[in-house]
Amino acid sequence: MSHAVFYEPENRLAKAINTPGGKHVETAIFDAEELVVQAADECVEQIDLALTQVYRLAEHAQSQLDALYKAVREVAGLAGTCGLGDLGAAALSLCNLLDQAHQSGRLNAERLQVHLGVMRLLRRPDRFSETERSEILKNLQAVIDKGQAELA
């Protein structure tokens, strides 16, 4: 029989946050959003740094798969925070492509280039209408679905 022990520890977080004082939840969220918005310029700078790294690593993608994945993941995690959600979605799609490459042991260079091209385009989202951006991302998903089907 397998061993299983249950514990019911004191929830210190609950005790701390329920002490009198503090802020209304609504106010706390609003204040936090204000501080995040103030950092938007820095956030975009970080994305651009990560993108530069992505394009550099992509030149030797097969041998730099893990580093490339890490850099793309950085873009995926940050872009939505500073109004570049579609770029983030494209980066997430590239994460999936690199994940597929890890599973199969082979990176499809054409699909990689398609993703890099789309990321370059979506870095300037104002150049496209919402419908166009949505269409671009839909086609990118089709690229990933094709790769997934090949893996199965």
Next chain:
Amino acid sequence: MEKGPIEKNAKDPSKTKARINLERASVLLIDNAWGVELLARIFLGFGSKHLYRCCSVAEATEIIDQHAIDLIVSDAMLDDTEAYPFIRSLRLRAEKDPNRFVPVILLSAHTASRKVTEARDCGANFFVAKPISPKVIMERIRWVAAAKRKYLETDSYAGPDRRFRDDGPPEGMVGRRRGDAKNDQASDGAAA
């Protein structure tokens, strides 16, 4: 380079008059340099006053060894390594260690398919997909604080009980959990 438009969540996402006091809670934030800055901004906005910030498992371990922490918010992939082994090691600390049962919210922009099992089994309380927003972080903090989940230690897993619901044993089966008999009696009583 041109910057993208900033969309601020103008509407009240919580629709609640509830209060939250993070002034006394010790919160450990772990992410890369920029990520931890962003998290710190969110928690400062929430009113936090005891924030520990670090970018690596080595630094996080040092902090955990010296301070009692009430909440950890960490990216799953850190500068030096992944966070999963760190969370697992936390859950295996001595029973009296104040940080053994600390709630952990893990953040991740993408989880590689080969890491899904490791992520599931590391002992974190919740996963939050990046990009993060103050609203989602707030929801998770309140959820973690309100949760009455027990902590479980088995041969292969240590961490919060992953079963969110207890619907009792399957129909027609005799319950094997300690609480099942009580549930049976309760439902019998209700039927009578």
